Amino acid sequence: MKKKENLVLPILDELKHRAAWKWAQSKSKSAKDHHHNRLMRILFGGGNNGHSTALDRLSDAINLNLNLNNLNLSSLNLNTLMAPKPPAIPRRVVVIGVHGWFPGRLLRNITGTPTGTSQKFAEKMEQAVRMHFLDTTDTNLPPSSISSISLEGHGKVEDRVDKLHAQIMRPDSGYAKAIQDADTVLVAAHSQGCPVSVMLFARLVREGFIDPSRQRVCLLLMAGISHGPFPHLKSSVVLKVEADAARQLFDFNDPTASITKRYHAAISQVLNAGIRICCVGSWYDQVVPLYSAVLHAFNHPSIFRAIHIDGADYSPDFLSHLVVFALRLRNAGLSDRGLLVYLSEFLQGNVYGFGTQGHSTIYEETDTYSLGVQWAFAQPIPYSYQQMKDSIHSQNNSSKPKCCNPYDPLDPSLHTSSNDLVPPSPHVTDPKPPFEPSRDNPVSDYLLSSDAVFHTKFTAPVAKLNPYWLPWIMAQIVNDPLVYDNEFLRPHLDEVIRLYNDWEPKGKEKELEHRLEPLRSRL
Template sequence: MNLALQDYLKIHDVELESEDITLIPLEGEGKVLDRVEILYQNLINSKKWRNALHEADLVLVATHSQGTPTSTILTARLIQEGILRVGETDPKMQRVGILAMAGISHGPFPFLKGNLIVRWFEAEAAQELFEFMDSETEISQRFREALRIVLKSGIRFTAVASLEDQVVPLYSAVMTAIHHPSIVRAVYIDGASYQDDFLTNLISFSLRLRNSGMDDHGVLVHLSEVVAGSIYGEGHSTIYEEREVYMLAIRALLEPPASLTSEMARSEPILHPFRAKQHLNPFYLPWGMRGVMDELKALGVGVLNEEMERLKKLYDDWNPATKGMKEIKFRLEPVRSKL
């Protein structure tokens, strides 16, 4: 994040001295609330860190996986205690942004629950992550309340999924059940895996819909499992090695769209209930796509309708190789004439 910030500032002919940036690497293992307490104590017990955080003009939080609910709850606590200054009446109001990479906001893939590797690896903390699959559990409620505080405070939240993540579904990393104009959603695709095909563009298009304030009608949920990476892969980790992911969060914070008014940025988030399912109904995907197309047609959004036309051509040219992707193409066959 530090390197990305310096790169961003150089683009704008700004160069900071090393003492102008304070790095606060918070570390601590365990379950989410245990980690929150450890990180909080580490922070406030350092006078240098605490003062730097309180006096900063710009605060950037970079977090990964389980760190997403952990950092969100910690940030909400810092807001409530006045350590972060985000009130509109504060003459030194800070700009604050959170970057959540492969965040486990709606839990891991449901099929991992009985996986021996997961059960063995950090058993207690790992098992807690499955509680995020249900928005009604106690830890999910704590996370959602923290999200409400953070988003209502005007903090910009950038949620980036990893396309071939073997642990966190796409829908979980981009917080599909949470609606707020201050959330920016994106997907990281490793260069070796990138293909400019129908599926990649459909995912990108669905994220653009969400960033425009529209609904993707469950499309992201129903595409998540088919793009899951191998349990032995590295998709869950490679995301935090890509500097452009950090640059996106910085741009999202410092270059907000003109349409994002202060009132919108501090509005109440919509927190839909969510419960991950082990098996999804295959008929939902074509209906979801139909819902997207009907909404676009009704709204008459020119740019997005043009993108739908491009998707139609990509669909015709798409020749998926894997069983899962062939199934996706088959499910979308009934709506191809509407694409």
């Protein structure tokens, strides 16, 4: 029997993805404004043209025939105007691998030596970069154009940040110069390595070693432990024999914990600075719930979410389509009403090693890295934070019944300002220039603005979730005008509804079938 192929879904269709964000574009800007802004980016640099000469930029503008004085904008198709362009060929690329938490010696004697090494991640990311440009532009990047960095170090999250930072700054490594000279910096991190990478890059931005205004930077977070592991694992026998580094991971379940506030502040910092994040969860992950892997508490157009499904576990049925549809909602900046939180328990693998090991198979899959590269070179999403807030506010003030779901990622009552994210006691080792962080001003306003990142205080569910929330959640999704009026999302919703009628669930999925009955209201 032919082995089933592994999948990383949803696939990034850049034009449709941009179209799905139309609801959050500022209504005050005309097509002429967008047209003018694009011309200015071409003429004066930025985006794909940031490293071209003035003559090249002028040539691009002429070739596009952007004559603002004579152009009739009344019938201009904005999708055509903002259609993605092929990426510019990078000259210097740095790929960085950051491994996750490695179990202690005692547990390693049982489970074997970990295979998720930093070197492997860097090598696979480099391969993905080369394949991307070979496939999209028929270009073979020269060997000297990509530098590979493997950052190694164990311990608690902040200890690892310090260790990895020291490795980069070590004069004989040449890492700091390579990063500064690069026009593209890509990171592949796994599990505990995800918060480590985000906090490390927030620090590098503050120090001026990373400058997203002239560099393309993307963090691929694989099975990232952003909101902690499954909370019930805290009482596991495995954890009782492990070190503080493993037990610290459960602090991420609590949004008020010091390490969580530091990490979430760092996420806001890197997003506000212009760094992109591609977060990929795994089907049957035995350690990290899907909501944790895909940054459930954050909403921003620079985040792309996906799930890796091992071919052995995939059947193109209702549940897999529903999970991917919920990810599409989040990728469009819309609320899934907490659906991914309620589905995560149905997607958990076995922590004692039976069946598919989703937490590890995710970093073996080439397509995981390919998605990170695609997202790195995708064009920015036209986006208005104010428009998004206004749309959400009008929906929540409507006469429709409210369910007050505590896991709705866009519920205004759960929204926290960026000031709440500022760590209580920042690193005193952070240098003063260029942003002068200090104990009184730990993060520059430039890096931490309340108008850039929509963030909610998310507490991981400790007890078994009440399944009776699901009918409310599904009723809200299928009757949300921002969903069914969205030309990109509506066909996927129709497909989910169709598959629900043909679904023949087994085991614990049987109870899920009854809770999702409101889908029939759209038939």
